[in-house]
Amino acid sequence: MNPTKALVIVPTYNEKENIAHMIHAIMGLEEPFDLLVVDDGSPDGTAQIVKDLQATYPQRLFLIERSGKLGLGTAYVTGFKWGLQQNYEYFLEIDADFSHNPLDLVRLLRTCRDENFDVAIGSRYVTGVNVVNWPMSRVLLSYYASAYVRLITGMPFRDATAGFVCYRDMVLKTILQEPIKFIGYAFQIEMKFKAWKYGFKIKEIPIIFTDRTAGASKMSRGIIREAVWGVISMKIRSWFKKWK
Numbered sequence: 001m002n003p004t005k006a007l008v009i010v011p012t013y014n015e016k017e018n019i020a021h022m023i024h025a026i027m028g029l030e031e032p033f034d035l036l037v038v039d040d041g042s043p044d045g046t047a048q049i050v051k052d053l054q055a056t057y058p059q060r061l062f063l064i065e066r067s068g069k070l071g072l073g074t075a076y077v078t079g080f081k082w083g084l085q086q087n088y089e090y091f092l093e094i095d096a097d098f099s100h101n102p103l104d105l106v107r108l109l110r111t112c113r114d115e116n117f118d119v120a121i122g123s124r125y126v127t128g129v130n131v132v133n134w135p136m137s138r139v140l141l142s143y144y145a146s147a148y149v150r151l152i153t154g155m156p157f158r159d160a161t162a163g164f165v166c167y168r169d170m171v172l173k174t175i176l177q178e179p180i181k182f183i184g185y186a187f188q189i190e191m192k193f194k195a196w197k198y199g200f201k202i203k204e205i206p207i208i209f210t211d212r213t214a215g216a217s218k219m220s221r222g223i224i225r226e227a228v229w230g231v232i233s234m235k236i237r238s239w240f241k242k243w244k
Helices: 019-027 046-054 072-085 104-113 136-153 169-175 186-197 221-238
Strands: 006-012 034-039 061-065 090-093 119-123 165-168 202-206
Touching: 006 019, 006 072, 006 104, 019 034, 019 046, 034 046, 034 072, 046 061, 061 072, 072 090, 072 169, 072 186, 090 104, 090 169, 104 119, 104 165, 104 202, 119 186, 136 186, 136 221, 165 169, 165 186, 169 186, 186 202, 186 221
Parallel strands: 006 034, 006 090, 034 061, 119 202
Antiparallel strands: 090 165, 119 165
């Protein structure tokens, strides 16, 4: 395992256009990250591309194959649990489609490791709206979704739905003592909410989000509904829980 004890987790479904480029980009960073791809049975051969590259990056590139689309949240939880078993200390989430700049993984890690934060959020909105190539309708949906989450939950974060995050191991060990309710993008909200309620130190750092240029978006109406109604139910459940 690398000396930084940092694991980047990339969930994939039909990302053959992006995954090799993403792997090379992460492996070439100045911090020696390890990388775990969690593939949900991509019919386009994404997993095979990862397997072919494992010989190039021995003991740094790992793959978990799952049988079918089981959801973003469960992919990350699978990756977290695997990484905790391997004694990694830092866990980083990133999309496979280059909407997040891999170079910013270094900033996220250093925010936790060097500035002693427990969670670092790569935020699109902490310094305005830093989104490239999205239609205005998508920008407004995302921006006001985060405002809605802040209103319902009381969380102070500008980008509560962000999927570009670094967690310390202690955060995951605490949160994963109980099941994660959501499987879509609401998973990202639930993770931040629980980390905040447990009192962990959280910092948002500004990033520029660029919409994918290859492959297809996984957003759906069902995912949006889960987030809208799930936030309310999550807040109500929190009233009946003791946060230690």
